[in-house]
Amino acid sequence: MQLTLGPVLYNWKPEAWRDFYFRIADEAPVDVVIVGEVVCSKRSPFLEPHIPAVVERLSNAGKTVLMGSLTLMSLPRERKAMLELAGDDQFTMEVNDLTCLGMLGGKPHAIGPFVNIYNEATAKYFASRGATRICLPPELPLSAIRAIARSLPEVTFEVFAFGRVPLAISARCYHARLNKLSKDNCRFVCEQDPDGLAVTTLDDEPFLAMNGVQTLSYTCASLLGDIDKLRDAGAGSLRLSPQQCDMVAVAQLFRDVIDGKLAASDSAAKLSAIYPLQQSNGFLFSKPGAAFITDSGDVRRIVPAA
């Protein structure tokens, strides 16, 4: 089973972003890395100068590098940028919106978690158009993952296994709105929340997280304890989504459980020590995504020790 490092979803400082990938290249036991800005095109120019060095370092370290497409595109410049990316033979694209599919003209590509592949018929259609890797939508239950993955053994199916879960995308920037700014004049306020801005209910219960035009879960998805089930269902890779924590240690933990060096039962507490955020895996079991379902079927919340 492979490990994939998903794209950084947040607005990180460009140098911190570059250094993060340098360390991933040098130390993290991941097989595939997706690079690029997929949430907000206004952030892209800051990362672009660093992309060649990041790609070179990751490639030299033996990682497969994919370039992620934007998730929601409406501006002409966004479509133009994607057209250039799709036409660049140096990179394989991870498509996050069907906008890019026509541009690729059947060239082999990957499909990201923001394209709706909910069943084997749809997966087969995309495979027939050149998709060789597909990261399934995070809300898919295990039964669906199994039905899809088993029907297409030639495609590598990936499951979102760590990180705040991307739940929605809008044309409206909520970070800007919160700061009484417009999206066009946002002053990049999302950079103040490199791990997402926690949104709680009126009862002070953590619920969601804001990231510009994107809304994520408050909880951190963790399928660390479900790896055997995922492997049995035919998942070929697990996606780790970068958060503000030691992602090398997170990747190592997943690697150790996959390789049988660490018991899954011991892993949740270890993960909490690295990233002390409430964990969730409810989507996998057709329960509310915010829930955490234990091996015995209990619904509970893993809250890190204070």
Place this chain on the structure above:
Amino acid sequence: MELICPAGTPAALHDAVAVGADAIYCGFNDETNARNFPGLNFSREEMRESIAHAHRYGVNVLVAINTFARAGNVELWQRAVDDAVEAEADAVILADVGVMDYCARTHPQQRLHVSVQAAAANADSIRFYVDSFNAKRVVLPRVLSVQEIAAITREVKCETEVFIFGGLCVMEEGRCSLSSYATGKSPNMDGVCSPAGAIQYREENGALISRLGDFTINKFAKGEAAAYPTLCKGRYQTDEGCGYLFEDPASLDATTMLPELRAAGVAALKIEGRQRGRAYIERVVKTFKEVLSALDDGRPLPVDALRGLSEGQSNTTGAYKKTWR
């Protein structure tokens, strides 16, 4: 511009036909359509009869099969397409690429519309649906400004349809898992958003508290009008304070934007609300008929004609005005 009206029941469809809808959209009573509420929607027989009735009055019926087919049971969605074709639907409204592929291969003569759930938000994405499945129309997501709608409509080789009244999705439709995160029921898979079965109300010190699943969505002071606890229109808090972080509990009303939508070349105007009662449908359709006829004749548009229907809530033109962002 064609006026497309919702019908959650055969009776509502009859009413919409009677008051002059140009076309009506509706769905089967199962998880294949995105308004899968108990007691709503059409059996196979009701669909056949309703379409025949509408056709007698020259009204088109568009059948929405716009959830994403469940893995391991894609046949349910394929059969819905077969049955809609057999019932002589004027178009099927589809969201799932696998179902579109099936429809285009099995029923090449069937008119295919791209559902708003397919999240086709730019000309390239729409071109994919037109080139791959011969889509004749696309329903645009409620995240685009009128200028963007005009540019898309100029560029694509199919018709565009936009929502003009009713509920407002503030997230791009078809790509939102907020409801399933809170309730375990998904708009994309189960056809429900913020489902009634997951809602609880309770009173606490005179305040009315609405909850969805395990989460408090809103609190209303005594005397304050309580809105339905749609997740993205709830009150939440951040370190910056508390309020309607995503959107106020407002409905979409694009009446004032109709001249611009017409100039944009939009082919069809859609009214949201298959879950609404007959009286509502009748009033909204009648009102929009009047508004459109005033527009055609160059008369001033009736002002605020639909205020009474917004249930004491506020209205918004949503993303149609770029300032909304």
